Amino acid sequence: MRINLTSVLVDDQEKARAFYTDVLGFVLKHDIPLGADRWLTVVSPQDPQGTELLLEPSGHPAAKPFKDALVADGIPFTSFAVDDVAAEHERLSGLGVRFTQAPTAMGPVTTAVFDDTCGNLIQISQYNG
């Protein structure tokens, strides 16, 4: 059994497609109509055959209160690895991304947390030295 997929619950799949590709820099992998929704996945250009990120509709009634509670407390839904958190923070801020936590050294990693505009906070993380 392999871990081939992870997912994020997004308020709007089209908005998420644009944010996760145009802003974050992921690459579209699958975009398959599924009734009113889409099976929408992106991958990292650094690992095109690697784990896919599914941008899932957050239609279930439990999803919104769950997401709202995490966001209020500053809790990211998931975390992505980057080579340089400070550089990504500067690049993304320049593109209008809102951070709830500026780059901070946290033990063996440096992390930052931003809003994905689709109802989630996302963490980016780099290993220090």
Add this chain to the structure above:
Amino acid sequence: MLAYGGGVADVFKALADPTRRTILDELTLRNGQTLFEICARLTTNHGLSSSRQSVSQHLDILEAAGLVETRREGRYKFHYINTAPLGPIMGRWGNQPGKDSEGRPNSGATTEGAGSA
């Protein structure tokens, strides 16, 4: 000053807990933190194993004492330190380090230029 009431006692009680003092230390380093960031800093910088719920309760106590303000900014909640409640404590025992409440040097300090008692 005799009008102490519950307010100042709240401040002393809030400050009595070492985790709460550490929270104030971290907010002094960077003000305006989410609960997530406060928890992460306590764990990684101080090795504290407090649960998120426990940290949240500490923040409630600090907020009741006026030492922390929680502000809702859009969908996020940020916590800010407020040192104003410490003012009455400084005033209670004199506000000049090394001198008593009437400005006289504490014993051991020089008395040059001091007025007659």
